[in-house]
Amino acid sequence: MLDNLSSALKKSVKKIVASKRIDKRTVDELVKDLQRALIQADVRISLVKELSNRVRERALTEKLVLNPREHVIKILYEELIGILGKSVDIPLVPQKIMMVGLNGSGKTSSCAKLARYFQKKGLKPAVICADIYRPAASDQLKQLCARINVPFFDSNSCGQKDVIEIVKAGVKEFSRYDVLIIDTAGRHALESDMIDEIRRIGAEINPEQRLLVLDASIGQQASVQAKAFDEAIGITGIIITKMDGTAKGGGALSAVAETDSGIAFLGTGERVEDFERFEPDRFVSRLLGMGDIKSLIEIADESLDKDEIETTLKGKFTLNDLYAQLEALRKMGPFKKLMQMLPLGGMDLNIDDNVYQVTEDKLKRFRVIMDSMTQEERNEPKIIDGSRLRRIAIGAGASTAEVNELLKYHRMMQKLLKSLSSGRGRGKIPMLRGMPLKMMKNLK
Ligand SMILES: Nc1nc2c(ncn2[C@@H]2O[C@H](COP(=O)(O)OP(=O)(O)OP(=O)(O)O)[C@@H](O)[C@H]2O)c(=O)[nH]1
Numbered sequence: 001m002l003d004n005l006s007s008a009l010k011k012s013v014k015k016i017v018a019s020k021r022i023d024k025r026t027v028d029e030l031v032k033d034l035q036r037a038l039i040q041a042d043v044r045i046s047l048v049k050e051l052s053n054r055v056r057e058r059a060l061t062e063k064l065v066l067n068p069r070e071h072v073i074k075i076l077y078e079e080l081i082g083i084l085g086k087s088v089d090i091p092l093v094p095q096k097i098m099m100v101g102l103n104g105s106g107k108t109s110s111c112a113k114l115a116r117y118f119q120k121k122g123l124k125p126a127v128i129c130a131d132i133y134r135p136a137a138s139d140q141l142k143q144l145c146a147r148i149n150v151p152f153f154d155s156n157s158c159g160q161k162d163v164i165e166i167v168k169a170g171v172k173e174f175s176r177y178d179v180l181i182i183d184t185a186g187r188h189a190l191e192s193d194m195i196d197e198i199r200r201i202g203a204e205i206n207p208e209q210r211l212l213v214l215d216a217s218i219g220q221q222a223s224v225q226a227k228a229f230d231e232a233i234g235i236t237g238i239i240i241t242k243m244d245g246t247a248k249g250g251g252a253l254s255a256v257a258e259t260d261s262g263i264a265f266l267g268t269g270e271r272v273e274d275f276e277r278f279e280p281d282r283f284v285s286r287l288l289g290m291g292d293i294k295s296l297i298e299i300a301d302e303s304l305d306k307d308e309i310e311t312t313l314k315g316k317f318t319l320n321d322l323y324a325q326l327e328a329l330r331k332m333g334p335f336k337k338l339m340q341m342l343p344l345g346g347m348d349l350n351i352d353d354n355v356y357q358v359t360e361d362k363l364k365r366f367r368v369i370m371d372s373m374t375q376e377e378r379n380e381p382k383i384i385d386g387s388r389l390r391r392i393a394i395g396a397g398a399s400t401a402e403v404n405e406l407l408k409y410h411r412m413m414q415k416l417l418k419s420l421s422s423g424r425g426r427g428k429i430p431m432l433r434g435m436p437l438k439m440m441k442n443l444k
């Protein structure tokens with residue numbers, strides 16, 4: 001998603017991280033790169049200019065709270081959220097949602113995606129097709145709904161031909177469901193008969209949400225459409241689809257951010273699961289390669305004991321700690337994925353791939369080898385010399401190479417965790433604070 005923009009921004013961040021000093025030249029270069037990247041993503045030129053002025057001004061005049069590099073990255077992050085991010089919350093409550101938008105924008109696909117979204121959140125969705133003009137429309141939606149086990153209603157379900165009658169019958173039929181999603185027919189342009197029809201459906205069922213579906217490839221034009229639909233029928237939120245297939249997504253996001261409407265969801269592919277809530281901070285973090293900090297904190301909160309981590313990070317990290325740590329990490333999911341979620345984790349950290357490949361089998365082997373060590377050796381692996389190594393290997397029925405592998409692995413983790421814990425600031429998860437810029441340095 002927005003690969004070009006993202007790689008350009010990541011490159012800029014990398015340059016900042018690598019620069020020895022943050023001076024006017026560095027900032028000017030950053031601003032130039034930023035302008036190029038945003039204009040290519042179809043962000044309005046005057047908006048790009050405003051943003052670059054602000055970045056330049058803030059980077060050079062604001063009082064430093066962080067180190068200069070972190071300071072500039074923070075400004076970049078905040079300013080990008082300022083132009084790309086205007087989100088709206090669709091509450092997880094029983095409600096009726098009407099989907100509107102021009103032809104081919106992705107309404108029908110998004111109905112199914114949205115249904116699945118609510119389903120995953122534990123609500124019972126049902127879908128009503130109010131597109132009576134395109135014969136294939138009903139089948140398309142019906143198939144999508146069947147795939148995700150969501151009940152579906154259309155003109156065939158009630159024998160009605162009139163859109164209002166169909167919707168009325170559908171709402172009645174699905175009175176026991178939590179979230180009713182109503183697909184409507186699109187038109188090539190904002191035509192009065194479409195507006196009239198949507199208005200009539202709206203007046204009949206009074207939906208809590210009227211979501212406008214926009215194709216990301218329209219870029220800056222998104223604001224024109226958003227304003228027009230909002231004036232005509234009142235929009236409560238926007239879904240931007242096909243973020244995966246266009247370089248102009250940044251233009252669409254920034255254009256919407258300038259209107260009164262907020263973005264609720266993004267469509268990121270053709271599959272029903274290619275759909276996500278639009279959360280500006282997460283979105284921009286990802287664009288910058290700063291990882292999904294919030295997600296990581298959530299996952300970590302669920303599966304790790306904070307005090308345990310604190311102790312591990314503060315202490316000297318023995319082999320015993322390694323074992324406990326590995327088990328905890330295993331609970332959190334693939335380590336590589338976790339590393340990518342860390343701030344700046346998307347960048348090449350130059351960590352040996354072995355770090356990621358701790359399989360369950362290997363864990364068991366490591367355990368057996370550790371069992372063959374004395375308490376002293378586990379606490380102070382440095383004392384393991386050649387003869388101790390051989391003794392441990394024999395005791396564990398392992399080769400000395402295997403024991404060495406464990407020791408090497410331990411050293412690698414020790415180094416990694418040490419660099420993580422040396423980040424400044426102590427928060428919920430200490431290693432997430434103080435941005436691992438240091439980590440990058442240490443691992444280079
Ligand atoms: N790559 C990609 N394709 C999408 C996305 N959303 C929708 N599509 C595709 O876009 C095409 C049009 O999507 P529909 O959901 O049928 O659009 P619609 O607004 O219902 O179209 P009409 O009912 O004709 O107005 C289909 O081929 C979808 O598979 C997306 O997020 N990414």
Ligand SMILES: [Mg+2]
Pocket residue numbers: 107108109131137183184186
């Ligand atoms: Mg459709």
